[in-house]
Amino acid sequence: xxxxxxxxxxxxxxxxxxxxxxxxxxxxxxxxxxxxxxxxxxxxxxxxxxxxxxxxxxxxxxxxxxxxxxxxxxxxxxxxxxxxxxxxxxxxxxxxxxxxxxxxxxxxxxxxxxxxxxxxxxxxxxxxxxxxxxxxxxxxxxxxxxxxxxxxxxxxxxxxxxxxxxxxxxxxxxxxxxxxxxxxxxxxxxxxxxxxxxxxxxxxxxxxxxxxxxxxxxxxxxxxxxxxxxxxxxxxxxxxxxxxxxxxxxxxxxxxxxxxxxxxxxxxxxxxxxxxxxxxxxxxxxxxxxxxxxxxxxxxxxxxxxxxxxxxxxxxxxxxxxxxxxxxxxxxxxxxxxxxxxxxxxxxxxxxxxxxxxxxxxxxxxxxxxxxxxxxxxxxxxxxxxxxxxxxxxxxxxxxxxxxxxxxxxxxxxxxxxxxxxx
Numbered sequence: 001x002x003x004x005x006x007x008x009x010x011x012x013x014x015x016x017x018x019x020x021x022x023x024x025x026x027x028x029x030x031x032x033x034x035x036x037x038x039x040x041x042x043x044x045x046x047x048x049x050x051x052x053x054x055x056x057x058x059x060x061x062x063x064x065x066x067x068x069x070x071x072x073x074x075x076x077x078x079x080x081x082x083x084x085x086x087x088x089x090x091x092x093x094x095x096x097x098x099x100x101x102x103x104x105x106x107x108x109x110x111x112x113x114x115x116x117x118x119x120x121x122x123x124x125x126x127x128x129x130x131x132x133x134x135x136x137x138x139x140x141x142x143x144x145x146x147x148x149x150x151x152x153x154x155x156x157x158x159x160x161x162x163x164x165x166x167x168x169x170x171x172x173x174x175x176x177x178x179x180x181x182x183x184x185x186x187x188x189x190x191x192x193x194x195x196x197x198x199x200x201x202x203x204x205x206x207x208x209x210x211x212x213x214x215x216x217x218x219x220x221x222x223x224x225x226x227x228x229x230x231x232x233x234x235x236x237x238x239x240x241x242x243x244x245x246x247x248x249x250x251x252x253x254x255x256x257x258x259x260x261x262x263x264x265x266x267x268x269x270x271x272x273x274x275x276x277x278x279x280x281x282x283x284x285x286x287x288x289x290x291x292x293x294x295x296x297x298x299x300x301x302x303x304x305x306x307x308x309x310x311x312x313x314x315x316x317x318x319x320x321x322x323x324x325x326x327x328x329x330x331x332x333x334x335x336x337x338x339x340x341x342x343x344x345x346x347x348x349x350x351x352x353x354x355x356x357x358x359x360x361x362x363x364x365x366x367x368x369x370x371x372x373x374x375x376x377x378x379x380x381x382x383x384x385x386x387x388x389x390x391x392x393x394x395x396x397x398x399x400x401x402x403x404x405x406x407x408x409x410x411x412x413x414x415x416x417x418x419x420x421x422x423x
Contacts, residue, residue, distance in 0.1 A: 031095060039067075044246050064363075068361065068365075071363065079348075081349075082131035087349065099188045100184070102183050106180030136148055137352075146283055146337045150276070170182060217347055230358075233391070235358075241387075278332070297328065300327040301391055
């Protein structure tokens with residue numbers, strides 16, 4: 001297969017990859033923000049939901065974790081669907097699916113109904129992440145694939161950054177049920193924008209193989225299993241804090257909704273900055289030594305966890321959490337950027353989906369585990385300190401395996417005008 005050199009934006013019907021890349025990136029960024037606003041709505045609404053539908057701490061943990069169970073198991077299938085049928089279709093299906101189940105969350109009347117709805121919500125949202133990364137992979141030049149995923153990932157934290165400003169007033173003014181109705185409508189609007197503004201692209205030059213074959217090929221690529229394991233361990237920390245920090249501040253520390261809104265934005269601001277610069281820092285100063293980049297970030301992350309467990313003042317705990325969020329996000333940036341060097345075009349979505357599966361299955365495990373720790377100990381500092389196990393394991397894994405291997409040059413496709421922007 002031959003490819004032509006990359007083209008630049010021109011008129012007269014010529015492809016304009018630069019414009020298409022910016023448009024696709026911008027709409028994906030918006031969709032990810034909506035995704036994380038929807039996801040953050042449950043932890044923020046949890047105090048009111050606990051009161052109305054009578055959930056125990058363990059049930060609350062499972063309500064958060066059930067989402068990640070189905071969400072995690074849809075990662076690789078979502079990537080394969082994007083490889084096979086086009087990322088645009090899968091992105092839109094994901095947006096509409098999770099918006100429907102966001103609406104359903106506002107209608108639940110019992111803890112059992114909430115558990116079922118969260119499981120369905122995970123299915124709708126689970127096909128989206130790998131499809132969005134596949135759309136980005138196809139649209140940006142090959143030279144940007146080790147930076148663009150990290151920049152897109154900053155939307156995750158930016159969504160959480162603005163979540164208190166968006167969600168807490170809605171919860172205070174309209175109640176938790178109406179908040180979910182509003183978020184559902186925003187998700188549908190995002191899907192319509194993506195449908196109307198992102199151009200339809202030709203089918204992939206090399207269609208994805210049958211699902212099982214694609215997954216086996218991806219798993220055999222150098223470093224994929226290691227990235228899956230690293231993302232699981234660091235995501236265990238991430239998902240535990242995302243799920244329980246609002247409840248900790250509002251219930252355990254008696255912080256007001258307004259104060260919580262301010263405090264919870266600070267770690268996500270740090271994470272947003274880290275995601276934006278992480279890929280650039282890694283490629284600029286740690287090329288060929290990405291394992292050192294990850295190790296340094298994990299050492300500081302573990303130290304921040306110890307500080308969170310040791311501090312008494314709320315502001316000090318938030319300060320330690322901010323340091324933790326910055327450096328653990330640098331690890332996430334590395335995990336997302338490294339696959340762009342080794343994933344072949346026909347299974348790029350599948351590969352991203354498998355790696356994301358490693359991270360998202362932690363979302364099913366972490367919230368109920370921390371709920372159980374809290375039930376047994378009655379201590380949030382103990383819960384914070386228990387997360388150190390995952391941090392140390394991630395550090396040991398990275399040190400033990402050393403440098404990341406490189407894929408053969410023949411497995412890395414060249415992006416040209418023929419396959420620029422397949423969505």
